[in-house]
Amino acid sequence: MTSSQESQIKSSDEQQMEKIRQLVLGEDAHVVKQALRENARELVREVFSEALHDREKQDGSVNKVLSPLVEKSVETSVANHSEQFVGYLYPLVGSLVRKSVTAFITELLEKTNALLENSFTVKGLKWRFEARRAQVSFSQYVASQTFSFRVEQVFLIHRETGLLLNSMSQSVDLGADADMVSSMLTAINDFVADSFKPNADASEQQLDVVRTDDFTLLVKQGPKAIIVAAVTGNMPQRIANQLQVTLEEIHKLYDQDLTEFDGDALVFENTENQLRDCLIAELKPEAKQKKKPYMAWFIILLMITGLGYLSVIRWQTDQLKTDIEKIDLEPGIIITDIEVEGLRTIKLKVLRDPYAPSIADWLKSKDISQHNISVTESAYLSLESEVVKSKVAGTLQNYPGIKLQWTASQPIFTGSLGIADKLQLQDELSRIVGLGFTPNWLDDISTASNQNNAADDPAIIRAILDLNIAKIDKMSVSFDKGQSELSPSALNKLIDMRDQFVEVIKIAEQQKLSIGLVIMGASDTVGSVSFNKVLSQKRADNVKLKLQELGIDENRLNAIGLGVIDLKTTDEGARKVLFNVVYFDAS
Structure with a gap:
């Protein structure tokens, strides 16, 4: 049989086999495809895990294909269910943080050491x-x-x-x-x-x-x-x-x-x-060759030491600031600003009454060094009782014969003074803000002419006289509308007036001066002019009579009615009696 005959027979056999396949499997093997499609899940289920394992073992492609898909799936799930994932991961967070910090420090040490070696060593240069x-x-x-x-x-x-x-x-x-x-x-x-x-x-x-x-x-x-x-x-x-x-x-x-x-x-x-x-x-x-990061450890240790030193200094400064802030509790001292400048310096700004403790003395009493403290003081007048008492005590240092006791917030003065010294003390006490001084506080101080150290100095006596006259000239007594009768408060003022005028008389007699008091009644614009003229005179006369009853000689008093005085700067108007002390040389 020739080769051509053999090829013809072979071709015929292949054609017959193809026809058999089409009869058995169907056109384009659709019979087999249909059978596989119907049983695909069962077939894949039996070999799926083994197939993945074999393919991964063969070329590692399964992990590379699945990793991006899993990452995207996890990303989407975390975005949509973040609260649930927080609950899942919460028990692991502590451990993860510790591991992450450990890894970070290790990596930092290695990088720092490499940087130092490559930058500051001979090889690095x-x-x-x-x-x-x-x-x-x-x-x-x-x-x-x-x-x-x-x-x-x-x-x-x-x-x-x-x-x-x-x-x-x-x-x-x-x-x-x-x-x-x-x-x-x-x-x-x-x-x-x-x-x-x-x-x-x-x-x-x-x-x-x-x-x-x-x-x-x-x-x-x-x-x-x-x-x-x-x-x-x-x-x-x-x-x-x-x-x-x-x-x-x-x-x-x-x-x-x-x-x-x-x-x-x-x-x-x-x-x-x-x-x-x-x-x-x-x-x-x-x-x-893995090198131990000695240089990195040294640099980090140096940094930690420096930070620790700076932290200690800052803590000490904060403690010092807290101690200094207690000065605000001292009477007569108010902190307006306190701040830390730099690491150690403290800048302190205060208001201090002159009679309050000095800042330097207070710091010294608290064993606080003033080396790093910058103090700026501004003066002010304190009304605190402790400061007022210190002012009174300071005033009495010039009057050793006077003793002082306090009953609540009112002082009680006892002792003996000359007239001039007593008047001088009265003037000094009246100038103390917050004391509320009244002259009757000095009634228990007896006067002794042989103790009047300033009686021989006419200039001093005349200055004291002028001072007391000025006080009387500033006094006034108020009345209600259309009234000329004295109110209880007016009577109290007249008692003070009597005391002041008696002292003035004593000083004036020492200087051989003839002294008198002009009492001037006034009225506001309500009512007729004639009525107000009579009312103002009646007010002056009533004040004169009351001063006579309090012991003032009638010959020293002169009452006149001024009539209407239109003063719109006061709610009480001009419904007052005013005073003016006059004196003449009697020699």
Whole structure:
């Protein structure tokens, strides 16, 4: 049998087998497909986990495919059910925080130590000089001296369009110009393909390796995508092998996406898991030796010591400030401002009555050093009882013959003084703000002519006389509308008037002066002029009669009615009796 006959018989058999398949399986094997579709869940259920295990064991692609899906699923679930996840994760947070802090401190120590070694050691200074001379960044030079090789960046490029699909880099800075690098590589590759002769198998020339002074570009071509790796150092073969494995894996997983690519690279975001496997690095033998970060520990210990010292100083200053603020409780002292300036200096601003304790004495009594305290004082008059009592006691230092006792807030004076000294004491006490002095407080002080130390000085006596006359001239007695009768308050004022005038008479007699008191009645504008004239005179006469009853000689008193005085600056108007002391030389 010839070969042609054999081929005819074989062809006939194949045709018959094809007809049998169509009868058994149906057109396009739809019978088998239908059977598989109906039992797909049972069939997959039996082999699903084993198939995933075998595929993961074979090439590790299952984890790379599922990781992005799981991440997105978890992200969506956390966004929609955040409160539930907080409850789930709460028991783990403490442990996670402790581990994270430990890892952070360890990493910080290692980085700090590396930075110190590379910056402040002889080797670090030498590397800086070499990097400047080579016109490269210090970090790049350190990497070249530390690593035998390192894949700095990986690009995934669509072969047909030359567009960048994704990229991964060792640092963020290197990934900034990924699109520009991708475009340049595509342009260079097209130039090589168009400008040089085809290979022996009629395929186009393609770039495999591009070398520069700083790094090497390793290019792996695929039917639909290209992977390019930027490598520093001496590139081993295993980098090329890893790129080839990654490229094949991406073609398997994203074959349809690569075929239907329309410029949207969003679908290739999940290729980070595959591209990250290409970021391979290997330290030089001397760099692998792990050094203990003594210098980093020393710097950190120094920083902690400094911070601790500053904290102690600040705490001491705050305590000192708290102690100084207690001065505000002292009578006659008010803190207006207190603040800490710098680390130790305290600036204190106070209002202090002259009779209050001095700031320096108070600080000394509290064993507080004034070295770092700046005090600014402003004077004011305090009405606190303790300060008023101190003023009274200070006034009595010039009068050793007078004793003082306090009943509640009123002083009781006893002792003996000359007339001039008694008048001088009366004047000084009347000037103390907040005391509310009245002359009858000195009634228990007896007068002795032989103790009048100032009686022989006419100038002093005349000054005291003028002072007391001025006080009488300022006194007045008020009346109700249309009334001339004295009120109880008016009677009390007239008693004070009598006491003041008696003292003036005594002093005037020593100076041989004839003294008198003019009593002037006045009225407001209510009523007729004639009525008000009579009313004002009657008011003056009533005051004169009352002073006569209180012991003043009638010959020293002169009552006149002034009539209407229109004073709109007071609510009481001019319904008053005014006084004026007059004196003449009797010699």
